[in-house]
Amino acid sequence: MTSLYILIGAAVLIGVFLVLTYNGMIGARNRVDEAWAGIDVQLRRRHDLIPNLVETVKGYATHERELMKQVTEARTRAMGAQGPARSGPAESALGAVLGRLMAVAEAYPQLRANENFLALQQEISNTENQIAASRRIYNGNVQSYNTKIQVFPNSVVASTCSFEPRDYFELEEGAPEREPVAVSFG
Numbered sequence: 001m002t003s004l005y006i007l008i009g010a011a012v013l014i015g016v017f018l019v020l021t022y023n024g025m026i027g028a029r030n031r032v033d034e035a036w037a038g039i040d041v042q043l044r045r046r047h048d049l050i051p052n053l054v055e056t057v058k059g060y061a062t063h064e065r066e067l068m069k070q071v072t073e074a075r076t077r078a079m080g081a082q083g084p085a086r087s088g089p090a091e092s093a094l095g096a097v098l099g100r101l102m103a104v105a106e107a108y109p110q111l112r113a114n115e116n117f118l119a120l121q122q123e124i125s126n127t128e129n130q131i132a133a134s135r136r137i138y139n140g141n142v143q144s145y146n147t148k149i150q151v152f153p154n155s156v157v158a159s160t161c162s163f164e165p166r167d168y169f170e171l172e173e174g175a176p177e178r179e180p181v182a183v184s185f186g
Helices: 002-058 065-080 083-105 109-113 115-150 154-160
Strands: none
Touching: 002 065, 002 083, 002 115, 002 154, 065 083, 083 115, 109 115, 115 154
16 A cells, blocks of 8 residues: 555655656747847838838938948848847848948038937937847757756656757857947047
8 A cells, every 4th residue: 555655655756847847948948049039020110111221321322322222132131030030140241231331421411410310320329239139048048948858857758748959049250230330439
């Protein structure tokens, strides 16, 4: 009779362990998805600001048509990228052409004094900061989730229940977000 109670107790403990482990993995995966949604909101905001910025610059820098075309194409590619693995390189490319667009704008004093341009430039700067903060949160959640599903004995439950590791949201080397910010007072 005692051995029956021991077996029932062991089965209950194993069952509780499995339920808690599974629910912990679900919670971690949901935090990763929620953090990606936060990045996605900021990326959409950035994408929505770009056409206004291009139109504002276009009025002053009419001979920069090729750059305007590159910005539009990079925005289109970035908007079409799905998931962190594809969005990272697309957003890096978009950031690079936006940096070139801002550099061109520096050559036009009337544009730099334009209130719409200044407001858009500030909004894009704020959005870039939000993207960086969201990326840190997302990557932290991915690290936590990936660790949770890879450690033993959780890895047994994870492989049985098809929990897959998630990709980090990384920028390509040389992306403007990784370069020092140029400050100009002139």
